[in-house]
Amino acid sequence: MPKHLPPGPKGLPMIGILHKMWREPLSFFQAATQEFGDIVSLDFGNRNALLLNDPALIKYVLQDNNKNYKKSSTVKIVEQVLGQGLATNEGEFWRQQRRLMAPSFHRKQIETLGDVIVDEAFAVVERWGNTAVSRDMLAEMMNLTLNINVKTMFGAEVGNQADEIGQAWTTILNTFNARSWAMVQTPEWWPSSANRQYQQSLELLDSTVYQFIADKRRQDTQQADVLTMLLNAVDEETGDHMPDKQVRDEVMTIFLAGHETTSVLLAWTFYLLAQHPEVVQKLREEIDVVCSGRKPSTHDLPNLTYTRHVIDEVLRVYPPFWLIYRAPYEAEQIGGYDLAKNDMVFISPALIHKHPRYWHDPNSFDPDRFSSEWMDDLPRYAYIPFGGGPRQCIGNNLAIMEAQLILATLVPRFDVEFIKPVQAESAVTLRPKGGMWLDVKDAQKVSARK
Numbered sequence: 001m002p003k004h005l006p007p008g009p010k011g012l013p014m015i016g017i018l019h020k021m022w023r024e025p026l027s028f029f030q031a032a033t034q035e036f037g038d039i040v041s042l043d044f045g046n047r048n049a050l051l052l053n054d055p056a057l058i059k060y061v062l063q064d065n066n067k068n069y070k071k072s073s074t075v076k077i078v079e080q081v082l083g084q085g086l087a088t089n090e091g092e093f094w095r096q097q098r099r100l101m102a103p104s105f106h107r108k109q110i111e112t113l114g115d116v117i118v119d120e121a122f123a124v125v126e127r128w129g130n131t132a133v134s135r136d137m138l139a140e141m142m143n144l145t146l147n148i149n150v151k152t153m154f155g156a157e158v159g160n161q162a163d164e165i166g167q168a169w170t171t172i173l174n175t176f177n178a179r180s181w182a183m184v185q186t187p188e189w190w191p192s193s194a195n196r197q198y199q200q201s202l203e204l205l206d207s208t209v210y211q212f213i214a215d216k217r218r219q220d221t222q223q224a225d226v227l228t229m230l231l232n233a234v235d236e237e238t239g240d241h242m243p244d245k246q247v248r249d250e251v252m253t254i255f256l257a258g259h260e261t262t263s264v265l266l267a268w269t270f271y272l273l274a275q276h277p278e279v280v281q282k283l284r285e286e287i288d289v290v291c292s293g294r295k296p297s298t299h300d301l302p303n304l305t306y307t308r309h310v311i312d313e314v315l316r317v318y319p320p321f322w323l324i325y326r327a328p329y330e331a332e333q334i335g336g337y338d339l340a341k342n343d344m345v346f347i348s349p350a351l352i353h354k355h356p357r358y359w360h361d362p363n364s365f366d367p368d369r370f371s372s373e374w375m376d377d378l379p380r381y382a383y384i385p386f387g388g389g390p391r392q393c394i395g396n397n398l399a400i401m402e403a404q405l406i407l408a409t410l411v412p413r414f415d416v417e418f419i420k421p422v423q424a425e426s427a428v429t430l431r432p433k434g435g436m437w438l439d440v441k442d443a444q445k446v447s448a449r450k
């Protein structure tokens with residue numbers, strides 16, 4: 001019997017719609033939901049996908065019937081870099097690892113990392129000083145979150161290895177981005193300089209991570225860093241610790257999942273602040289009252305509510321992790337349509353966050369919407385910057401804490417000014433195309449002149 005499929009864009013034999021979507025997949029998906037509705041059939045030649053843009057259907061896949069879904073990736077680089085880390089692991093092994101790691105990411109536990117975050121943000125304050133220049137805020141935030149990640153992951157003793165690790169990590173990330181949606185890929189054995197650099201970077205990271213694991217196991221310290229937390233994690237049911245290879249895979253996964261997402265979030269935040277002086281003013285008023293001119297700390301977080309709403313709203317408008325995908329273990333029906341075993345399901349936070357049925361004036365930037373009562377009626381799965389269900393982002397509290405502390409440090413000290421519109425590019429993350437150039441000035445100087 002032919003499959004019962006929802007309507008969707010027409011494709012070519014063999015490749016389906018790939019040639020239409022690969023350059024800018026999000027715009028393509030957006031146009032498809034506008035034309036065909038909340039459930040769209042996408043033809044990829046050898047397999048079909050359903051694009052879901054309805055909170056109840058999204059909840060069904062991510063939460064209610066999540067046991068029928070796996071994350072399917074055929075990209076070799078994912079396997080090489082992440083191994084069996086949390087983001088790519090499946091089944092009972094994933095459940096066991098998630099249970100083991102969850103306590104390390106609880107709010108109380110990650111608060112021990114707050115001082116490192118604030119210190120690194122202050123290093124930026126020092127570096128920027130009182131010069132007034134145009135800066136690529138994406139590059140700046142990538143650099144800042146990289147320094148934070150290296151130190152929160154390995155501890156302060158990472159010392160002068162931080163730069164080397166940072167560079168290797170950037171090469172891996174660039175390779176990931178280049179290979180994510182590429183129609184044609186250079187084979188990995190090809191001796192191109194990009195492939196060589198990638199291999200060297202992976203080797204360097206592997207050897208460094210194993211070295212840190214060995215050192216920390218020997219020292220048996222109780223420092224506040226993520227690696228120590230992972231090494232100390234004990235499974236409540238079995239009493240087991242993680243073997244070295246598993247710790248290595250989790251370290252690489254946390255790096256990859258947390259680095260670009262958080263820096264992209266911060267870059268978009270400054271972009272929107274540059275266009276909304278009224279939001280900057282409210283932010284400064286709050287930070288001034290809560291922190292009274294001293295360094296922010298994790299104790300301030302519960303009182304930085306407007307700062308939190310600004311971050312929530314940026315995550316709505318520009319969700320860094322813009323595409324969640326799943327593949328069913330068994331064929332089933334979704335919304336009355338057929339999904340075969342080999343098919344895929346696509347869910348895009350970037351689409352559901354702007355669905356006019358759930359969001360009033362969805363294209364405007366309005367942090368206050370997160371404090372309105374109207375939010376109480378919003379279906380839970382209409383806002384999914386960190387996904388949902390059992391595979392929801394494990395680093396969500398850490399990402400929000402990091403963003404709150406960085407904004408509380410930088411916003412009172414610097415003014416950012418808009419230069420020109422920046423497009424969003426839907427690569428692995430929803431990143432600013434061509435970087436994010438903004439004019440950055442010392443805020444005190446600006447206000448003294450006014």
Ligand code: HEM
Pocket residue numbers: 071086087088098253254255257258259261262265319320321324325384385386387388390391392393394395396398399
């Ligand atoms: C603004 C920053 C971030 C965003 C928007 C984000 C978003 C997401 C989303 C949407 C998922 C679910 C993917 C899916 O269901 O297929 C996810 C999973 C994950 N994230 Fe994040 N993330 C962020 C920061 C972080 C940080 C800082 C870390 C690490 C500390 C992290 C670690 C992970 C891991 C390990 C998973 C896989 C969880 C699992 O499958 O059990 N993320 N993230």
